Amino acid sequence: MKRNNVKEICCRKASQIAMSLLLPLVVVGGYYHPILGFTVLALITVFMVLSSRRGRFYCGWLCPMGAFHERFLAKMSLHKPIPALFKSCWLRWVLFSVMMSFMASQLFLAWGDYHAVGDVFRTMWIISTGMAIVLGVYFKPRIWCSICPMGSMQGASSKNTYLLTVEDSCAQCKKCQKVCPVSPYPGSFKKDGVSGQVPSIECLRCSNCVENCPKKVLSFQDRLDL
Ligand code: SF4
Numbered sequence: 001m002k003r004n005n006v007k008e009i010c011c012r013k014a015s016q017i018a019m020s021l022l023l024p025l026v027v028v029g030g031y032y033h034p035i036l037g038f039t040v041l042a043l044i045t046v047f048m049v050l051s052s053r054r055g056r057f058y059c060g061w062l063c064p065m066g067a068f069h070e071r072f073l074a075k076m077s078l079h080k081p082i083p084a085l086f087k088s089c090w091l092r093w094v095l096f097s098v099m100m101s102f103m104a105s106q107l108f109l110a111w112g113d114y115h116a117v118g119d120v121f122r123t124m125w126i127i128s129t130g131m132a133i134v135l136g137v138y139f140k141p142r143i144w145c146s147i148c149p150m151g152s153m154q155g156a157s158s159k160n161t162y163l164l165t166v167e168d169s170c171a172q173c174k175k176c177q178k179v180c181p182v183s184p185y186p187g188s189f190k191k192d193g194v195s196g197q198v199p200s201i202e203c204l205r206c207s208n209c210v211e212n213c214p215k216k217v218l219s220f221q222d223r224l225d226l
């Protein structure tokens with residue numbers, strides 16, 4: 001493995017471990033200080049700005065929930081494959097609509113009381129983390145990232161940004177799929193004679209596949225064929 005690859009992997013691990021500490025801080029600390037719930041709002045602002053240049057990079061490198069699942073939940077997960085249902089567009093957007101409607105109604109009721117508003121954001125994290133843990137214990141630990149409303153929002157808003165590109169010389173060995181936390185198979189997106197690109201919404205930009213591809217045919221770039 002090249003030295004700069006090792007550096008990148010260590011850097012991602014370190015940033016994930018650091019960011020994962022925000023999860024207990026907000027969920028547990030927010031019980032005593034609901035204002036901590038505004039951390040979630042700050043992170044939403046960060047990822048919306050970041051996604052305009054780097055797609056779902058936030059999911060792969062910085063998301064406290066994703067980091068917790070990948071670095072800690074993974075140790076107790078059975079790592080079963082992600083079912084096809086979790087890759088369906090309709091499930092992603094139904095969940096998005098339900099959770100956003102719930103959050104909007106709670107914010108409406110809490111409006112004017114900063115502590116109550118902070119608690120709404122904290123509650124959204126508790127609900128998401130609860131569902132993600134139940135799913136992640138049996139399936140791949142980051143299964144939630146396939147349907148996460150925040151990830152869907154970033155993917156939809158960065159359709160042509162920093163896309164994972166597969167060169168035509170891909171050997172279709174499937175090593176990339178084995179190391180991917182959310183299981184798209186980058187090799188399947190290659191096209192004869194031209195490079196293919198993994199849809200933004202399906203890729204966390206984590207670089208695991210790029211670092212592990214034996215043919216070195218994967219890289220990130222903005223879509224050129226538009
Ligand atoms: S690991 Fe590389 S060569 Fe193998 S299928 Fe994936 S992209 Fe193709």
Ligand code: SF4
Nearest residue numbers: 180203204206207209
């Ligand atoms: S396709 Fe590659 S970069 Fe995208 S999430 Fe999977 S392993 Fe990470």
